[in-house]
Amino acid sequence: MNPFSYGAVVKGTNFYDREEDCKRIVDTLAGGNNLVLYAPRRFGKTSLVFKAMEQLKKQGFICVYFDFMPVFSPESFVRLYTKSLVAKQSSLSNDHQSFA
Numbered sequence: 001m002n003p004f005s006y007g008a009v010v011k012g013t014n015f016y017d018r019e020e021d022c023k024r025i026v027d028t029l030a031g032g033n034n035l036v037l038y039a040p041r042r043f044g045k046t047s048l049v050f051k052a053m054e055q056l057k058k059q060g061f062i063c064v065y066f067d068f069m070p071v072f073s074p075e076s077f078v079r080l081y082t083k084s085l086v087a088k089q090s091s092l093s094n095d096h097q098s099f100a
Helices: 019-030 045-058 074-099
Strands: none
Touching: 019 045
16 A cells, blocks of 8 residues: 555655655755755655745744646746735735734
């Protein structure tokens, strides 16, 4: 039996043994640098990104996730990227309202 979860973003206790990779991503991004994460399909890239975003949020960073898979043109990029930004802005606005 395979002990690893797959087929969806892995979070919490199911996220296993990628701490060094995650730390490198967090340190690179927190330092103001860019990076490219490249690996074959189903190697856990998205789960690793979500784990890094979780740690960056704890450090006070605002993180926006954007999936490039449905992008097929410059127009679709702008539409989908804008949609991601609006969703993040809405969630930030709701967070601020709950503190008021």
